[in-house]
Amino acid sequence: MNGDNAYGIREHIGVAVDGGGVRGAIVAQGIIELERLLGVDRLIDSPRVKVFAGTSTGSLIAVALAAGLSGEELLAGMQSALGIRGEVTEIAPSGDGITILVEEDPQADMLMKAYVRVDSATAVVGRDGESAGPDGIRAGDIVEVVFDGAVAESYPVQGRALHVKIVG
Numbered sequence: 140m141n142g143d144n145a146y147g148i149r150e151h152i153g154v155a156v157d158g159g160g161v162r163g164a165i166v167a168q169g170i171i172e173l174e175r176l177l178g179v180d181r182l183i184d185s186p187r188v189k190v191f192a193g194t195s196t197g198s199l200i201a202v203a204l205a206a207g208l209s210g211e212e213l214l215a216g217m218q219s220a221l222g223i224r225g226e227v228t229e230i231a232p233s234g235d236g237i238t239i240l241v242e243e244d245p246q247a248d249m250l251m252k253a254y255v256r257v258d259s260a261t262a263v264v265g266r267d268g269e270s271a272g273p274d275g276i277r278a279g280d281i282v283e284v285v286f287d288g289a290v291a292e293s294y295p296v297q298g299r300a301l302h303v304k305i306v307g
Contacts, residue, residue, distance in 0.1 A: 158195025170210030222285040236273040252295035281307035
């Protein structure tokens, strides 16, 4: 079997993680499964894991894993800080709030975009640092969004905002 075990996991493992912004939560779920298969609480605890590498968001994940974070800790941290920064290019009424389309670069076709639901439970902070409501968000605003939990892994990503800060 050339170093493979019953799960098809080789004796020596290198963990390589690509970028993808909020899609890093999917990677964290994969890390949780790999930890389960290896029988460890953290990948760093496995003698089989020899190297961590990554690009963009993946490099941050690789550093976190090498520093000893577990997949569960990584996922929890990501879910409390995942988001997008970009320009509001669309606004539509939605229930007790609005849905906005936030684009990292509206001129590019394939960069990060997200449909974000902003409602009365969302903490919105205006340019002046004061609390604002969903009606304080305008097309053309530059915003920083933190998602409230999981997002739909579509393109554009879809999720509910926990926090929106209008920065420009």
